[in-house]
Amino acid sequence: xxxxxxxxxxxxxxxxxxxxxxxxxxxxxxxxxxxxxxxxxxxxxxxxxxxxxxxxxxxxxxxxxxxxxxxxxxxxxxxxxxxxxxxxxxxxxxxxxxxxxxxxxxxxxxxxxxxxxxxxxxxxxxxxxxxxxxxxxxxxxxxxxxxxxxxxxxxxxxxxxxxxxxxxxxxxxxxxxxxxxxxxxxxxxxxxxxxxxxxxxxxxxxxxxxxxxxxxxxxxxxxxxxxxxxxxxxxxxxxxxxxxxxxxxxxxxxxxxxxxxxxxxxxxxxxxxxxxxxxxxxxxxxxxxxxxxxxxxxxxxxxxxxxxxxxxxxxxxxxxxxxxxxxxxxxxxxxxxxxxxxxxxxxxxxxxxxxxxxxxxxxxxxxxxxxxxxxxxxxxxxxxxxxxxxxxxxxxxxxxxxxxxxxxxxxxxxxxxxxxxxxxxxxxxxxxxxxxxxxxxxxxxxxxxxxxxxxxxxxxxxxxxxxxxxxxxxxxxxxxxxxxxxxxxxxxxxxx
Numbered sequence: 001x002x003x004x005x006x007x008x009x010x011x012x013x014x015x016x017x018x019x020x021x022x023x024x025x026x027x028x029x030x031x032x033x034x035x036x037x038x039x040x041x042x043x044x045x046x047x048x049x050x051x052x053x054x055x056x057x058x059x060x061x062x063x064x065x066x067x068x069x070x071x072x073x074x075x076x077x078x079x080x081x082x083x084x085x086x087x088x089x090x091x092x093x094x095x096x097x098x099x100x101x102x103x104x105x106x107x108x109x110x111x112x113x114x115x116x117x118x119x120x121x122x123x124x125x126x127x128x129x130x131x132x133x134x135x136x137x138x139x140x141x142x143x144x145x146x147x148x149x150x151x152x153x154x155x156x157x158x159x160x161x162x163x164x165x166x167x168x169x170x171x172x173x174x175x176x177x178x179x180x181x182x183x184x185x186x187x188x189x190x191x192x193x194x195x196x197x198x199x200x201x202x203x204x205x206x207x208x209x210x211x212x213x214x215x216x217x218x219x220x221x222x223x224x225x226x227x228x229x230x231x232x233x234x235x236x237x238x239x240x241x242x243x244x245x246x247x248x249x250x251x252x253x254x255x256x257x258x259x260x261x262x263x264x265x266x267x268x269x270x271x272x273x274x275x276x277x278x279x280x281x282x283x284x285x286x287x288x289x290x291x292x293x294x295x296x297x298x299x300x301x302x303x304x305x306x307x308x309x310x311x312x313x314x315x316x317x318x319x320x321x322x323x324x325x326x327x328x329x330x331x332x333x334x335x336x337x338x339x340x341x342x343x344x345x346x347x348x349x350x351x352x353x354x355x356x357x358x359x360x361x362x363x364x365x366x367x368x369x370x371x372x373x374x375x376x377x378x379x380x381x382x383x384x385x386x387x388x389x390x391x392x393x394x395x396x397x398x399x400x401x402x403x404x405x406x407x408x409x410x411x412x413x414x415x416x417x418x419x420x421x422x423x424x425x426x427x428x429x430x431x432x433x434x435x436x437x438x439x440x441x442x443x444x445x446x447x448x449x450x451x452x453x454x455x456x457x458x459x460x461x462x463x464x465x466x467x468x469x470x471x472x473x474x475x476x477x478x479x480x481x482x483x484x485x486x487x488x489x490x491x492x493x494x495x496x
Contacts (some may be wrong), residue, residue, distance in 0.1 A: 003264070004284050009108040011044040011480070018460060025159075025160060025161060026160070026161030026164050026165065026320065028095040029316060029319060029320070032356075034312060034385045034388060034389060051181045056358075060478050061075075062473050062478045063189060063193050063288075065218075065469075065473070066193070066197070066285040066286055066287075066288065066466075067285065067286040068196075068200075068285045068286070070196075070278075071193065071196050071259075071285065074191060074192060074196060074265065074269055075189055075193070077191075077270070077271075077334065078189060078192050078268050078269050078270075079185070080270075081266055081269055081270030082188055082269065082270055083270060084184060084188060085181075085184060085185055085188060088180060088181045088184040088185070089181055091177055091180070091181070092174070092177045092178055092180070094177075094180045095173055095174040095176075095177035095178075096174050097318035098170045098173070099167070099170045099171050099174045101170075102163070102166050102167040102171075103168075104172040105156070105158075105163045105166070105167075106155050106158065106163055106167075107155075108154065108155035108332075109154055109155070110151065110152070110153045111151070111152050111153075112150070112151050112152075113148065113149070113150050113151075113152070113275075113337075114148065114149045114150075115147075115148050116145060116148075117145060117146050117147075118143060118144070118145045119143070119145070119225055125365070142248055145341065146339060146340065146341050147338075147339065147340050147341070147342070147343055147346050148337065148338075148339045149335025149337045149338045149339075149346070149347065150335055150336060150338070150339075150353075151335065151336060151337060152333070152334070152335040153333065153334045153335070154331055154332065154333040154334075155331060155332045155333075156329060156330070156331040156457040157330045157331065157332070159327070159329075159330055160323075160327045161320055161324060162320075162321055162324035164318035164331075165317045165318070165321045165324070166317070166321050168313070168314075168317040168320075169313075169314045169315075169317035169318050169321065172311070172313075172314035172317065173310070173314045174309045175306075175310045176306075176307045176308075176310035176311050176314065177307075178308040179304070179307035179310060179399065180303070180305075180307050182303035182306075183303035183304045183307060186303060186474060186477070186478055187474070188268060190470055190471070190473075190474040191264075191268060192265060192268045192269070193266050193470050193495070194466075194467050194470050195261050195264050195268070196261075196265060196285075197285055197466040197467060197470065198261055198463055198467065199258055199261040199262065199265070199278065199461065200281070200284055200285055201284070201459055201460070201462060201463035202254055202258045202261065203258070203280045203281065203451065204284055204459050205254055205456060205459050205460075206251060206254050206255075206258070207280075207282075208456065208459065209247060209250055209251035209254065209451075210251060212247050212452055213244065213247050213248055213251060215448075216240065216247055216448070217243040217244055218241055219240050219243075219244075219315070219441075219444070219448070220237070220240040220241055220244055222434075222435070223237050223239075223240040223441055224237055225234045225288070226437075231437055232437075232440065232441065235441075235442075236440060236441035236442075239441050239442055239445050240441055240445070243445050243448065243449070247452070261276055262276065262277065263276075265278070284462070284490055285466065287462070287465055287466055287469065288469050288473075290403075290406055290469065290472065298333070301476070301477030301478060302395050302475070302476070302477040303477065304391055305388075305391055305392055305395055306394070308361035308384070308387055308388040308391040308392075309388050311384045311387070311388070312384045312385055312388050312496050314384075315377070315380045315381040315383075315384040316381055318377045318380065319374065319377040319378055319381055321377070322370070322373045322374040322376070322377040323374055325363065325370045325373065325374075326370060327362070328360045328361060329360070329361045329362070330358060330359070330360055331358070331359050331361070332356075332357075332358050332359075333355075333356070333357065333358075333359060334354075334355070334356040334440050335354065335355045335356075336352070336353065336354035336355070336356075337352070337353060338352055338353070339351055339353055340349045348461040366425065395475065398471070398475040399472065399476060402468055402471045402472035402475055403472065405468045406465065406468050406469060406472060409461060409464060409465045409468065410465070411457075412461060413461055413462070413465065416454070416457060416458055416461055417458065419454050420451075420454040420455060420457075422457050423447070423450050423451040423455075424451055426447050426450070426451070427447050427448060427451040429449075430443055430444050430447045431444060
């Protein structure tokens with residue numbers, strides 16, 4: 001075919017492509033956020049209002065609220081070295097690569113091929129016509145060979161939106177994976193902070209028990225001196241020794257609990273437990289003060305809520321992908337190159353070949369397969385909607401639980417402190433009476449035990465309040481400072 005005739009043949013194609021592109025549509029429903037039945041405000045806090053998920057605001061270094069430099073360093077190590085976090089990060093990179101793969105479907109593909117073929121068919125020589133060109137056999141024994149060099153291009157036109165819906169689904173899945181990564185990071189950070197705070201509370205209890213053991217040892221010596229002086233009986237010595245040994249046993253038990261927390265922290269930061277140790281410190285981490293008013297935008301940062309909604313977006317797009325199977329696919333293909341039976345003068349005009357043209361492909365009968373695939377996609381969408389709604393309800397419950405827990409424990413801490421002060425005053429008075437010989441040691445031991453229990457309860461309550469504050473921060477998506485919410489723009493739909 002001459003160049004002029006080839007030009008005349010190709011002339012209608014651009015107009016055809018333009019017309020088909022302008023008439024292209026996108027099948028399937030456009031995404032709309034599922035309706036939710038949610039309260040206007042939290043029962044346990046004021047100042048809340050409803051809004052939409054925006055987990056991209058996650059990223060505040062919320063653990064700094066506890067004002068502990070060592071804790072800050074441990075969380076940074078977790079962010080760099082935790083293996084569960086590395087798994088989630090790799091899964092996100094896989095999802096991001098799938099988006100690039102889906103986007104590649106919008107562009108033509110080009111392949112090239114060069115090769116030599118030898119074949120045998122019978123004895124003697126012969127001449128074969130391949131694509132209108134004569135290819136002669138060479139050599140005896142019916143052996144023939146051909147040389148081939150070609151380029152081929154193909155391009156699928158997205159008439160019904162299959163590629164667009166596929167890209168929409170992949171992009172939503174990638175964003176869900178990003179939110180899953182944020183959820184894993186927040187969960188691991190929360191676990192680390194809770195373990196660290198409990199370890200520091202155990203250190204404070206250890207100091208309390210060690211000091212109490214020393215005080216009880218002094219009481220035992222006093223009882224022994226009074227026994228030798230004939231002031232008290234041997235029963236006082238037995239009671240003092242029982243109390244001392246019981247407290248020593250409690251102190252030993254704390255070491256086991258502390259070691260377990262230390263090992264858990266080591267694993268979280270990616271270090272073998274044998275290579276990690278946390279030295280004791282005298283100061284306890286600071287208990288953050290929860291603000292009385294919390295903006296609803298804080299709840300929007302929860303990554304699990306965002307991931308659940310983006311799963312809904314992906315499932316919604318898959319319905320459109322399934323529906324495009326009802327319609328024909330249109331693809332354009334072109335190929336050209338050189339083919340010859342000899343290596344000499346291989347790449348010359350007489351050995352040239354080419355082909356070009358559109359191709360329609362459509363399923364005419366499938367026994368209900370396409371219908372079933374659409375129903376599967378719709379059922380999957382309904383499943384993700386229900387999961388999204390349940391995730392939102394759980395997020396409200398978790399915030400409510402931790403708000404009421406912190407409020408009640410704050411009230412309990414005030415009363416518990418009063419009980420501790422009363423127990424300490426009672427202990428001071430009973431010890432003076434014992435030294436004066438007006439009461440027996442059993443009375444002293446009873447008051448000492450009460451005072452120690454109140455001090456330990458006070459520390460345990462502080463540990464519970466610290467843990468609950470971490471859980472509230474986690475339930476809110478990471479902190480309760482809203483400055484960044486006002487500064488950062490929303491995430492664009494196509495951002496990777």
